[in-house]
Amino acid sequence: MMESSGKRALRKTVLSLLCPVLLQHSFCKAEFEIKVPSVPLVAIHGHSTVLSCTFPVNGAFDLGSSVITWRRHLEVVHSFYHSRDELSLQSRRYANRTSLYHSELERGNASLRLDRTTPEDAGEYSCCVITLTGSQRKSCRVKIAASYTEPHLQVSISPQSVELKLTSRGYPAPKVCWLDARGVELSNGTQTQLLTDTQGLYVVSSSLTQERGANSTLTFVLWNEDLHQEIRREFSLLAAAIVLRDESRSALYALLPVAILTVLGILGIILFLKKRRCFPGPDSTATRDIPP
DSSP: OOOOHHHHHHHHHHHHTHHHHHTTSTTSOTTOOOBOOSSOEEEETTSOEEEOOBOOOTTOOOGGGOEEEEEETTEEEEEEETTEEOOTTOOGGGTTSEEEOGGGGGGTBOOEEEOSOOGGGOEEEEEEEEETTEEEEEEEEEEEEBOOOOOEEEEEEOSSEEEEEEEEEEBSOOEEEEEOTTSOEEOTTEEEEEEEOTTSOEEEEEEEEEETTSOEEEEEEEEETTTTEEEEEEEEEOSSOEEEEOTTOOEEETTHHHHHHHHHHHHHHHHHHHHHHHSOOTTSOOOOOOOO
16 A cells, blocks of 8 residues: 555654654664864855765665764754655755765765855754664854955045045955054044845945045955955055055055046147147248248
8 A cells, every 4th residue: 555645754754853863872882973073164155065974884884774864953954864865854945955975975974065055054063874883963063254355445535534435245244443554453433334235245344534634554454254364455645645555566546537637638738739839820920931
């Protein structure tokens, strides 16, 4: 007689819960120990990452009698039993994004591949393995990180002050500060805002306002701790210009467009005068030498 859909669903539920139940029983052998990373795994946003989990085979492994379950808190991330993936109870957030290395299972590799990672994937994951030789569950932590983009500079000039504003995008929340010429952190006149975009990444905007007229050197520093990424940009505020010195020693002049227009205007006047001199109009008089 064919098994009813209700019984099949009940059996899958029972199997998905086998790991935490069986781990409480004494049949689990002390020498059976699975291994997961002891330090947090840093996964790059938008890329694939592998959550490592290995277990001892001891020369005897029966695929059909083995159960592998990955969870994130109460969510089922991936399940494997009856010699195949069983994903009916998988959380919808992980649909079409997880896989095991089936050819590696008989060698004790229960690692999980997670594709297209997002900040929502950060957290603690548990790997549970049940075989004929023992069972165990261990947890590992996953962080999500994205390198911060090259800061976009905006300059606002008023008769009384100059405002520098830099905007960048990445993950997780960065450490941001402004330094004076002596390397002392500035607090007056600074403001930092942190927002999230549609992908869950942080958009950080940091501004510094200074009075006009005085020459000063300022440094903007952004630090992404998880990726050990540092962005450092130095500015020199002069009476007539704002200069950005980056790591490649190139310079950006905030007043450069005005200077270019001024130079072009002067060159235009010079060319105009030369043209008038070389090609006088019909009303202008010119002296010519007349042969005798």
